[in-house]
Amino acid sequence: MSDLAQTVSDTGTITWRNITRLRRQPDSIVFGIIQSVMFVLLFAYVFGGAINVPGGGDYTQFLMGGIFVQTVAFTCATTCIAMADDLSRGVFDRFRSLPMSRSAVLAGRTFADLAFATVTTAAMALTGLLVGWRTDAPVLSVLAGFALLALFAYAFLWIGAVIGLSVRSVEVAQTAGLIWLFPLTFLSNAFVPLETMPEWLQPIAAWNPISAVVAAVRELFGNVPPGYVAPDYWPLQHPVLASVLWCLVILAVFVPMGVARYRRAAAR
Amino acid sequence: MSEGCGWVQPMSAIHAEGLVKVFPSRSGEVRALDGVDLDVPAGTVLGLLGPNGAGKTTTVRILTTLLTPDAGTATVHGIDVARDPQAVRRSIGLSGQYAAVDEYLTGRENLLMIGRLYHLGGAAARQRAGELLEEFDLVDAADRPTKTYSGGMRRRLDLAGALVARPPIIFLDEPTTGLDPRSRLALWDVIEGLVRAGTTVLLTTQYLDEADKLADSIAVVDRGRVIARGTSDALKAQMGGERLVVTVDHGQVETGRAVLQGLADGAVEVEEHTRTLVAPVAGGSTALIDAVRAFDEAGVRVLDLGMRRPTLDDVFLQLTGHHAEPTDAADGPEAPATTGARGASR
Numbered sequence: 001m002s003d004l005a006q007t008v009s010d011t012g013t014i015t016w017r018n019i020t021r022l023r024r025q026p027d028s029i030v031f032g033i034i035q036s037v038m039f040v041l042l043f044a045y046v047f048g049g050a051i052n053v054p055g056g057g058d059y060t061q062f063l064m065g066g067i068f069v070q071t072v073a074f075t076c077a078t079t080c081i082a083m084a085d086d087l088s089r090g091v092f093d094r095f096r097s098l099p100m101s102r103s104a105v106l107a108g109r110t111f112a113d114l115a116f117a118t119v120t121t122a123a124m125a126l127t128g129l130l131v132g133w134r135t136d137a138p139v140l141s142v143l144a145g146f147a148l149l150a151l152f153a154y155a156f157l158w159i160g161a162v163i164g165l166s167v168r169s170v171e172v173a174q175t176a177g178l179i180w181l182f183p184l185t186f187l188s189n190a191f192v193p194l195e196t197m198p199e200w201l202q203p204i205a206a207w208n209p210i211s212a213v214v215a216a217v218r219e220l221f222g223n224v225p226p227g228y229v230a231p232d233y234w235p236l237q238h239p240v241l242a243s244v245l246w247c248l249v250i251l252a253v254f255v256p257m258g259v260a261r262y263r264r265a266a267a268r
Numbered sequence: 269m270s271e272g273c274g275w276v277q278p279m280s281a282i283h284a285e286g287l288v289k290v291f292p293s294r295s296g297e298v299r300a301l302d303g304v305d306l307d308v309p310a311g312t313v314l315g316l317l318g319p320n321g322a323g324k325t326t327t328v329r330i331l332t333t334l335l336t337p338d339a340g341t342a343t344v345h346g347i348d349v350a351r352d353p354q355a356v357r358r359s360i361g362l363s364g365q366y367a368a369v370d371e372y373l374t375g376r377e378n379l380l381m382i383g384r385l386y387h388l389g390g391a392a393a394r395q396r397a398g399e400l401l402e403e404f405d406l407v408d409a410a411d412r413p414t415k416t417y418s419g420g421m422r423r424r425l426d427l428a429g430a431l432v433a434r435p436p437i438i439f440l441d442e443p444t445t446g447l448d449p450r451s452r453l454a455l456w457d458v459i460e461g462l463v464r465a466g467t468t469v470l471l472t473t474q475y476l477d478e479a480d481k482l483a484d485s486i487a488v489v490d491r492g493r494v495i496a497r498g499t500s501d502a503l504k505a506q507m508g509g510e511r512l513v514v515t516v517d518h519g520q521v522e523t524g525r526a527v528l529q530g531l532a533d534g535a536v537e538v539e540e541h542t543r544t545l546v547a548p549v550a551g552g553s554t555a556l557i558d559a560v561r562a563f564d565e566a567g568v569r570v571l572d573l574g575m576r577r578p579t580l581d582d583v584f585l586q587l588t589g590h591h592a593e594p595t596d597a598a599d600g601p602e603a604p605a606t607t608g609a610r611g612a613s614r
């Protein structure tokens with residue numbers, strides 16, 4: 001078998017293994033769905049009345065892009081914990097003693113978690129529709145929006161994988177996988193407009209990859225109010241391009257780092 | 269093609285020279301391996317015998333390509349582990365000291381996954397999984413998630429996993445540690461079957477009787493070095509025969525020791541606070557009767573008296589002058605290498 005065919009086959013096997021594990025733990029899927037639905041409802045009804053959307057839009061329309069991105073970003077905590085768990089159980093020793101592709105273990109992990117992120121995204125989209133989220137963008141544009149979310153989720157899952165391989169125990173992974181996501185997602189345009197932040201904070205939030213992806217998703221879903229003028233930062237002026245570039249940069253950094261960590265971490 | 273360096277005996281399945289592995293630790297560094305040489309002829313079983321932290325697992329991890337040595341060379345199935353690890357992996361099976369089975373997959377699924385990762389092809393992997401489940405007496409539980417399995421069943425499944433690709437060389441890292449005696453005997457049977465079929469086995473163990481039962485030759489490891497090697501008979505001859513263990517009454521330890529020394533084959537060992545005396549003796553039950561008589565004549569009150577076979581601890585005492593570390597204090601030189609990764613699951 002050629003190297004590429006072997007990598008594809010091994011990735012398929014490991015993805016199957018991880019999805020089977022997920023299916024046998026339905027409570028983790030249920031809680032993932034409950035959590036995402038809860039976020040939509042909390043933000044829509046608690047913040048909905050308090051936040052003025054620039055351009056005079058409705059907060060629910062504004063919110064959905066942000067909550068989609070936040071939730072798929074949070075999926076990487078799942079990856080982080082799963083990696084640390086496999087590492088602690090000696091599963092990687094077995095994998096590494098087999099004549100299989102080195103990158104397949106990480107690729108199979110991230111693909112399975114991407115499938116999980118897809119399920120929660122669907123649950124959120126349905127909840128959004130129930131609380132009044134609407135899209136009038138062309139179908140292709142909406143599909144592109146979901147595709148971008150998937151790309152972004154996939155890139156972030158690799159960050160989770162690297163963290164999971166770097167920590168010393170599952171307990172640490174539970175915190176380390178999650179804690180950095182709060183400042184990252186809140187220091188962005190996900191829940192509040194950039195314009196309402198202090199001047200000095202605005203450039204930081206604008207160059208946060210989360211902001212670019214949120215802006216891009218809003219644009220592709222047709223949730224940008226008609227009169228809205230994007231802040232004068234390059235990533236927010238060209239959110240789709242900026243998002244794709246951010247995702248590629250993240251993958252270019254974290255995929256090789258993840259594979260290297262896997263080799264080393266498993267050899268501890 | 270024959271390479272210039274790293275000459276290998278033609279019949280060696282496993283050959284290692286001067287393996288050194290150093291792990292960083294809080295107090296400097298730990299030499300987990302300090303020059304280990306091994307040679308396992310094809311079709312034979314080598315038992316690596318030693319206490320926790322002696323370097324057994326580190327040796328296995330190097331030979332199975334999970335770790336790279338800091339010095340030394342090793343070939344497995346004639347292949348240099350450093351030069352072509354992927355080819356080595358195709359020729360070996362590894363079963364770890366804690367079963368690396370996936371608890372949410374069924375037994376069958378676990379074996380199927382391993383078969384696919386060996387690239388056997390779907391149909392062949394399915395067939396092989398079925399055969400192994402049969403062979404390891406796991407058919408009834410085959411389609412249940414393995415978290416419902418007992419410890420012995422998991423260990424059997426883990427061993428089955430190592431055999432999926434019918435590798436010519438198998439590494440078993442403490443295959444029976446933590447198992448109840450019945451599961452242990454069952455696993456011994458399986459391993460003996462493998463050996464009869466011509467598989468080369470390197471097994472690590474803390475139990476002298478296990479090495480005695482399964483291994484053609486034994487290498488005793490302590491503090492990263494091989495301190496003795498030979499057949500189990502040769503080692504036992506070196507060790508002396510059975511041990512007479514006597515517990516005497518208060519204030520009679522010294523008298524007891526003098527009496528026992530008269531019967532012993534070697535030095536009498538004294539554990540003061542338990543008032544227990546241990547001595548190697550020859551002659552089996554005759555020695556026991558002689559001892560009862562001798563203690564009686566000397567007026568020593570014996571509280572407990574018995575015979576036991578030499579243990580790993582006796583081997584160590586004989587070879588190194590120090591006791592093997594007790595098993596519950598798993599803080600040997602290997603600990604820094606493994607606790608970080610494994611501690612979490614406990």
